[in-house]
Amino acid sequence: MFSVVHDSEYILLRKDIHKFPELQFEEFRTASIVTEILTKLGYAVTTGVGGTGVVGLLDTGLPGDTIAFRADMDALPIKEENTFDHKSTNHGLMHACGHDGHTASLLCAAEALMKNKDRYKGKIKLIFQPAEEGGAGAKAMIEDGVLESPYVDAIFGYHNRPGFKQGYVFAKAGPAMGGNTAVSIKITGKGGHAAMPHLANDPVVAASTFVTLLQSVVSRKLSPLSSGVITVASIHGGDASNVIADTTEVKLSIRYDGEPTKHALLDGVRLALDSACNQFGCTSDLNVDVEVMALINDEASTNKVIDACKKYEVSDAIEKIDYMPTMGAEDFSFYLAERPGCYFFIGNGEESAYLHNAHYDFNDKNIKIAAKVYLSIAEQYLSKENTL
Numbered sequence: 001m002f003s004v005v006h007d008s009e010y011i012l013l014r015k016d017i018h019k020f021p022e023l024q025f026e027e028f029r030t031a032s033i034v035t036e037i038l039t040k041l042g043y044a045v046t047t048g049v050g051g052t053g054v055v056g057l058l059d060t061g062l063p064g065d066t067i068a069f070r071a072d073m074d075a076l077p078i079k080e081e082n083t084f085d086h087k088s089t090n091h092g093l094m095h096a097c098g099h100d101g102h103t104a105s106l107l108c109a110a111e112a113l114m115k116n117k118d119r120y121k122g123k124i125k126l127i128f129q130p131a132e133e134g135g136a137g138a139k140a141m142i143e144d145g146v147l148e149s150p151y152v153d154a155i156f157g158y159h160n161r162p163g164f165k166q167g168y169v170f171a172k173a174g175p176a177m178g179g180n181t182a183v184s185i186k187i188t189g190k191g192g193h194a195a196m197p198h199l200a201n202d203p204v205v206a207a208s209t210f211v212t213l214l215q216s217v218v219s220r221k222l223s224p225l226s227s228g229v230i231t232v233a234s235i236h237g238g239d240a241s242n243v244i245a246d247t248t249e250v251k252l253s254i255r256y257d258g259e260p261t262k263h264a265l266l267d268g269v270r271l272a273l274d275s276a277c278n279q280f281g282c283t284s285d286l287n288v289d290v291e292v293m294a295l296i297n298d299e300a301s302t303n304k305v306i307d308a309c310k311k312y313e314v315s316d317a318i319e320k321i322d323y324m325p326t327m328g329a330e331d332f333s334f335y336l337a338e339r340p341g342c343y344f345f346i347g348n349g350e351e352s353a354y355l356h357n358a359h360y361d362f363n364d365k366n367i368k369i370a371a372k373v374y375l376s377i378a379e380q381y382l383s384k385e386n387t388l
Helices: 008-019 028-041 099-115 137-143 203-214 217-221 259-279 299-311 332-338 366-382
Strands: 044-049 053-059 066-072 123-129 154-162 169-172 174-177 179-188 228-236 247-256 283-292 295-297 318-321 341-349
Touching: 008 028, 008 099, 008 366, 028 044, 028 053, 028 099, 028 123, 053 099, 053 137, 066 099, 066 332, 066 366, 099 123, 099 154, 099 366, 123 137, 137 332, 154 299, 154 332, 154 366, 169 174, 169 299, 179 203, 179 259, 203 228, 203 247, 203 259, 217 228, 217 259, 228 259, 247 259, 259 283, 295 299, 295 332, 295 341, 299 318, 299 341, 299 366, 332 341, 341 366
Parallel strands: 066 123, 066 154, 154 341, 169 318
Antiparallel strands: 044 053, 053 123, 169 341, 174 295, 179 247, 179 283, 228 247
């Protein structure tokens, strides 16, 4: 049976990372810590991948597959409201999604994997990624060749899930997280005096009509067997109460379970926009700012993860689920578009504050559980004895 190192030092490390959060592509301190630890453990380390990403390679010297494990490192522009000792010291920045815990988990696994190196054949690539939070860091690392040299045969990662029992390990084959298309729209009309609206083409009214029309896109343009949502996140038009503005800007977040749903929703958005603008004599420009595809787990890889977790009893609660647990987006989807793999989940606690909340904190009990999952996957794919 493989061994898992004691996780106490990685709990301290997680809290240290939490105290010093860094935004996307600015994870210099975190990347330096990761580099130092991987180097001491004996990994071949490559830095600056996809910007501030770090990659560690364990080569057993024996022929076999290459599997990859990924953790994200970036924080969010949120002012932390917690009062514990490891709260953020970087004003206005916070690890409100648990990336500090994901990084610590993979480093914990890194030590155990190296100690168990003689059990494996092939190679293990550890990917510490920047800019998951809207920066498409996964895409940047792929473009820098992270899935090549050596060629990655399968890739795995995880996210903690508030609202689920702590330590509950679960995964879903197929669509497991939503895609996200962030859209900026500029509606241009003709400004004028607030007392004489008949002489203007009011973009605020056009925008308001557009928002109203959007409310029927999901219910009437999307199959009830598909999952999608459109959120109007921002509207800005005008600065004075007696002036009709020339322009109004609208920002949308469009979430979906796959490419067909995305196209249906975008078509509905464009139709609603054209209709509203035509009614009030305005024009519009629509730009896609961020696009993260839906996360689609490979079925065979998902089955292997769940089977491995059960065989090695990584937790007292392990399950393959058949429902989509969140419409939140995750750029791990870029890896899964290139290679088979599985993105699994571990419950952060039923009482945990939710992700991107100023009171959130990662549950440190999950560091050891996540490390055990990674070790179980390594046994599944690379064991010399092929015991699974």
